[in-house]
Amino acid sequence: MTGKVIPFNPLDKKNLGASVAEALLSKEAHPLSDLPVFEGAGIYAIYYTGDFSAYQPISRLNSDGKFLLPIYVGKAVPAGARMGANQELAAGKVLHKRLKEHAESIKAAENLNIEDFHCRFLVVDDIWIPLGESLIIARFTPVWNSLIDGFGNHNPGKGRHAGMRPRWDVLHPGRAWALSLAERPETAAQIAQDAETYLRVLPACLSAQFIEAEGE
Incomplete structure (x- = not known):
């Protein structure tokens, strides 16, 4: 008995999203320290190649x-996007700005080197x-x-430093605003050990292919 083959639908929501994911992963990787200036909103992936001990499985793959x-x-979305603002609103350089903010966080960290990052x-x-x-x-x-967690966090602002310091800032100290947050019960060594354990089991699929025709 022959099973039913479902035709591939390129306009299916999941396939449209998958085409965006594939498009990102086909892009050239740029040094995070030397980004070209560009307009627009979108998505990004950051890659590490340095010698921080806990991240060695990542460095080898990169x-x-x-x-x-x-x-x-x-991701970086245009200002007002979360509130359903005018769809024709110009995005400006929001994606470029977001990547520059990440670069500044990495530069501030005492145990990371911006030269070890690409995107x-x-x-x-x-x-x-x-x-x-x-x-x-x-x-x-x-x-x-x-x-x-916490790499993508912003300074919560004056008078709002009541939260706990993100794990990222415990493991990679240096961002001045994070020092105003409450200390965590975990040490940097404990978080590094968690990272080593986490990275012993890597994703089953590292392929950049997301779209697969049904029935293949």
Whole structure:
């Protein structure tokens, strides 16, 4: 008995999102310290190649220009997008600005070197940004998106430093505003050990291919 073959539908929501994810991962990787200036909103992936002990499985996969496993994946949407603002609103340089903010966080860290970071970025229509980002995070489970939170955090502002210091800032101290937050019960060594354990089991699939025709 022959099973039913479902035709591939390129306009299916998941396939449209997958095409965005694939497009990002086909882009050239740029040094995070030397980004070209560009306009637009979109998604990005940051890659690590340095010698921080806990991240060695990531560095090996990203060596020799392969860039197979991002350490962090994120998005930048136009101002007002979360509130349903005018869809024709110009995005400006929001994606470029977000990547520059990440570069400044890394430069501030005492035990990271900006020269060890590269990134891929994709300018894309607003509607596909969240779906493309979520698919890439689900595929690669980047350690800074999951286990070690806080890399993408902003300074909470004057009078709002009541929260706990993010794990990222405990492991990678240096951002001045994070020092105003409450100390965590965990030490940097404990968080590094968690990262080593987490990275012993790498994603089952490191392929940049997301779209598979049904029935293949």
